[in-house]
Amino acid sequence: MKLPLQKNISFALEDVEEIPDWADVYPENKFTVAKCCFLSTRENSHGLEISEKVLRECASSILGNFLVAKISWGDATTHVDSESIYGYFPMEQDIQFVEDEDGILKAYAYAVISKRYSKEFNGIFEYQNLRDSSVEMTITCEDDNEDVVTSFDIYGLTCLGKTVNGSCPDADIKLVRFEEKMAEKYFKKHDILSTLKEFVEERKQQMAEKRYKIDKSKESMSTKPWGDVDKTDLRNKIMEASNKSELVKACYMLVEDGWEDAPSEHLKYPVMCFEGDKLVYNRYGLSSALAYAKQENETSVINKIKAIYKKLDIDDDSERKEEKDMAEIEFSAVNIGDLWGKLYTAMRDLRHWEYSIKGIYEQDNQKFAVVYDDDMKLYRLNFSLTEEGLSLSDEIIEVKEEFIETDNMKKFAEPENVSDYRKENKEDDEDSDSDDKDEDEEEDKQVEEMSISELQEKISKLEKDVEDRDNIIMKNNEELETLREFKKGIDEQEKAKVVNSLMEEVEKFLDPEMMKSLRDEGMKCELCDMDAWSNKVKAMSFSAISKSKKKNSDIWSFSAPISNQKEKKSNSVWDRI
Amino acid sequence: MVIIGTPHDLENYFMADGDLAFQLHQKGFIPKYEDDGCLYFKLNNKLKKYLEKIGIEV
Numbered sequence: 001m002k003l004p005l006q007k008n009i010s011f012a013l014e015d016v017e018e019i020p021d022w023a024d025v026y027p028e029n030k031f032t033v034a035k036c037c038f039l040s041t042r043e044n045s046h047g048l049e050i051s052e053k054v055l056r057e058c059a060s061s062i063l064g065n066f067l068v069a070k071i072s073w074g075d076a077t078t079h080v081d082s083e084s085i086y087g088y089f090p091m092e093q094d095i096q097f098v099e100d101e102d103g104i105l106k107a108y109a110y111a112v113i114s115k116r117y118s119k120e121f122n123g124i125f126e127y128q129n130l131r132d133s134s135v136e137m138t139i140t141c142e143d144d145n146e147d148v149v150t151s152f153d154i155y156g157l158t159c160l161g162k163t164v165n166g167s168c169p170d171a172d173i174k175l176v177r178f179e180e181k182m183a184e185k186y187f188k189k190h191d192i193l194s195t196l197k198e199f200v201e202e203r204k205q206q207m208a209e210k211r212y213k214i215d216k217s218k219e220s221m222s223t224k225p226w227g228d229v230d231k232t233d234l235r236n237k238i239m240e241a242s243n244k245s246e247l248v249k250a251c252y253m254l255v256e257d258g259w260e261d262a263p264s265e266h267l268k269y270p271v272m273c274f275e276g277d278k279l280v281y282n283r284y285g286l287s288s289a290l291a292y293a294k295q296e297n298e299t300s301v302i303n304k305i306k307a308i309y310k311k312l313d314i315d316d317d318s319e320r321k322e323e324k325d326m327a328e329i330e331f332s333a334v335n336i337g338d339l340w341g342k343l344y345t346a347m348r349d350l351r352h353w354e355y356s357i358k359g360i361y362e363q364d365n366q367k368f369a370v371v372y373d374d375d376m377k378l379y380r381l382n383f384s385l386t387e388e389g390l391s392l393s394d395e396i397i398e399v400k401e402e403f404i405e406t407d408n409m410k411k412f413a414e415p416e417n418v419s420d421y422r423k424e425n426k427e428d429d430e431d432s433d434s435d436d437k438d439e440d441e442e443e444d445k446q447v448e449e450m451s452i453s454e455l456q457e458k459i460s461k462l463e464k465d466v467e468d469r470d471n472i473i474m475k476n477n478e479e480l481e482t483l484r485e486f487k488k489g490i491d492e493q494e495k496a497k498v499v500n501s502l503m504e505e506v507e508k509f510l511d512p513e514m515m516k517s518l519r520d521e522g523m524k525c526e527l528c529d530m531d532a533w534s535n536k537v538k539a540m541s542f543s544a545i546s547k548s549k550k551k552n553s554d555i556w557s558f559s560a561p562i563s564n565q566k567e568k569k570s571n572s573v574w575d576r577i
Numbered sequence: 578m579v580i581i582g583t584p585h586d587l588e589n590y591f592m593a594d595g596d597l598a599f600q601l602h603q604k605g606f607i608p609k610y611e612d613d614g615c616l617y618f619k620l621n622n623k624l625k626k627y628l629e630k631i632g633i634e635v
Contacts, residue, residue: 032580045607046619078602079579080595081614108600136578136611155581164602397628 011437019177020110022092031112032122033177034087038135038157038171040106045200048139049148052105059095059107062135062154065090067173069159071120076131076161083158086121087113106170111157121159125175133173134158134166211243213249215278218312222273227286227366227384229273231263236273239263247279253289253301269293269301271308281312333385334385337415342381342390343369344420350392355379360412370399491527498524498530507543514540590617591629591635602626602628 023033039059042051069076084267089109096108113121115343124131136155152296159173160166176192238247248255253269269289273282286305293301339360347355355371358378362368368382378400499522510518519535525533584590590610593601598616604610605622608616618624620635627635 039578046578046580046609048578077599079608079611079616136581137578138581157581161603164599165605166606171578280607371582 020093022090023110023112023177025092026090027113028114028177031177032115032118032175034067034111034173035108035112035176036067036111036133036157036173037106037108037170038133038154039168040104041310042104042168042170044169045167047147050152051149054149054151055107055392056097057110058152058154059097061137061152062089062092062095062107062157062425064091065154067159068136068155068156069121074310075124075163076159078164079134079136079158083156085156086118086159087111089157099208104170109172110176116324122175124159128162130172130174131162132160132164132461133171134160134168144269161419166233166253210241211273212237212241212247212546213278214247214272215275216250216311217280218314220275220278220280221312222275222280222282223284224273224282224289226282231270231280232339234270234273235263235267238279241436251279253293253304254298269298269305271305281308283314286314334412336413337417339385339390339412340418342385343392346383346390346392347371347381352381352396355396359414361409362412365408366498371396495523495525496526498534502537505538509544579608579616581611583612584610584617587617589620592617608632615635 019033023031026033039055041050041055044050065088066085067089068083068085070078070080070083089111093110098106098108100106114121135152135157137152137154139149139152142150157173166172182342212414220312234251238244238251241247248263248267249260251270251272252267253271254267256266256268261264269292271281271285271289272279273285275282286308290302290305292298293305340357343357343360347357352371356373358370359374360369366382367385368380371379371381373379379396380397382395384391440453499519502522503519507515518540522530522533522537590602592615594615598608601618601624602616604627606618606627608618610617625635
């Protein structure tokens with residue numbers, strides 16, 4: 001019997017197998033080829049006698065059948081029902097019969113194995129390119145001798161694991177064509193993951209190769225509203241372009257160090273926008289940048305923009321006027337009362353009667369009001385505030401939550417007369433004001449109408465009322481005193497009951513002196529403190545009990561040796577005698 | 578080699594499948610018959626002893 005370890009092979013030149021020509025139809029990038037000795041005339045473990053004649057006649061029954069295995073824990077196992085097909089014995093071949101020096105005839109066939117679908121199977125040969133094999137076949141035997149095989153029909157060849165041997169000592173499998181590099185190359189090329197990676201790389205490359213042109217001419221200058229230009233999208237597009245450095249310099253008036261790592265922080269004062277694939281100046285972008293630069297006193301930016309104005313031949317006066325008119329009034333420069341008033345008026349002008357102003361905010365230079373309707377639903381109303389005036393957005397968007405102030409969202413303070421801009425409050429205030437006024441007027445009128453005698457009468461009546469009221473209070477005080485006395489008596493009774501009851505319980509544990517002291521203490525306690533007193537008494541009783549037990553244990557320890565002596569009594573009869 | 582089918586003298590064989598079949602094969606007991614995933618091992622003294630050792634009563 002062969003041992004698997006003895007089958008270790010080294011890849012010497014003499015081991016190189018000649019691949020039959022028919023194997024060319026099974027391309028090397030798809031198939032490995034295994035050479036299998038599947039039967040021989042050598043004596044097998046079952047004692048079945050397969051003659052040279054029978055072998056030559058029936059060996060071809062393997063063709064068109066399968067190479068199977070059950071792979072578990074990285075190696076083949078044995079014949080089991082869950083074997084999988086990994087290879088195939090092509091019909092194109094002829095069985096090779098080789099007679100060795102001992103006169104034993106061996107039958108060989110080649111199996112082709114898919115590199116793609118039988119990776120697991122091919123994998124087991126990476127470490128050791130040799131396994132035992134075992135055919136699965138039906139046989140017919142001589143009538144009078146079941147050990148003599150007269151014919152056989154092979155259904156498949158099982159690849160066995162390294163730890164098991166086949167019945168036929170010569171039966172084995174080894175791969176004769178497997179070029180790992182080629183297979184890897186093939187799989188890499190055709191693997192879905194690789195395809196996706198390639199796609200991603202290609203796209204990345206395409207994106208990186210994306211270049212945008214810059215058109216700085218006056219003719220190409222865009223006049224679309226600067227508010228409509230998505231500044232984030234503009235920045236992202238520029239950053240993805242292969243000529244981003246060039247674009248950044250043209251588009252942003254202030255480019256700080258580290259702009260490549262944090263473009264949002266270091267690219268400031270954009271003045272251009274995309275028109276198709278071209279980056280062009282935006283008329284209002286320039287105005288806006290100039291206005292902000294002036295506010296921030298960014299001289300370099302102001303100079304740059306002015307140079308652009310000069311180059312583009314933009315009228316400076318009209319620019320100044322426009323700049324003044326168009327520039328959004330910044331947060332800190334807004335007159336609060338004026339803002340609320342203007343907004344309220346603008347809302348009324350647009351017949352937004354149903355809304356009241358809850359708060360006014362600014363986010364990313366966009367001012368907006370949070371308004372509410374009669375159902376207290378909240379809405380957002382964008383508006384812009386320039387020197388020209390306040391213009392409301394056409395759209396009122398319902399919002400679910402109130403806005404909270406953050407770094408980029410500021411809330412305008414409320415003016416003193418904020419209630420004027422809030423419908424309900426205003427109405428309420430109006431109502432209450434008018435009520436107060438009415439009352440005052442009425443009083444004045446009444447006073448005027450009353451005569452002195454009437455007033456005296458009224459005063460005496462009021463004095464009497466006060467006296468009656470004092471009497472009632474006095475009477476109530478007396479009653480209250482009586483009730484307090486009564487309650488005190490009840491409390492004392494209750495207290496005495498609790499004290500007596502508890503003292504009875506602990507009587508046997510405490511000495512009389514302590515009992516007396518605790519009883520007095522208990523009687524002096526308020527009823528609300530009785531629980532605390534009760535706990536104290538119980539604690540002292542427990543302490544007294546513990547001491548008492550200790551004393552008892554001393555007594556028991558004295559009696560213990562007597563019982564121990566009994567236990568140590570010898571079982572020996574002689575000792576007892 | 579393994580013969581597809583069941584032995585006609587079943588009493589002389591020990592049938593095993595799954596892990597036990599693989600275990601017996603690893604121990605050098607080569608199955609002679611295979612039928613529907615079950616392997617039939619010729620029941621000799623050596624196999625009986627081994628089965629006894631692993632707590633299988635034949």
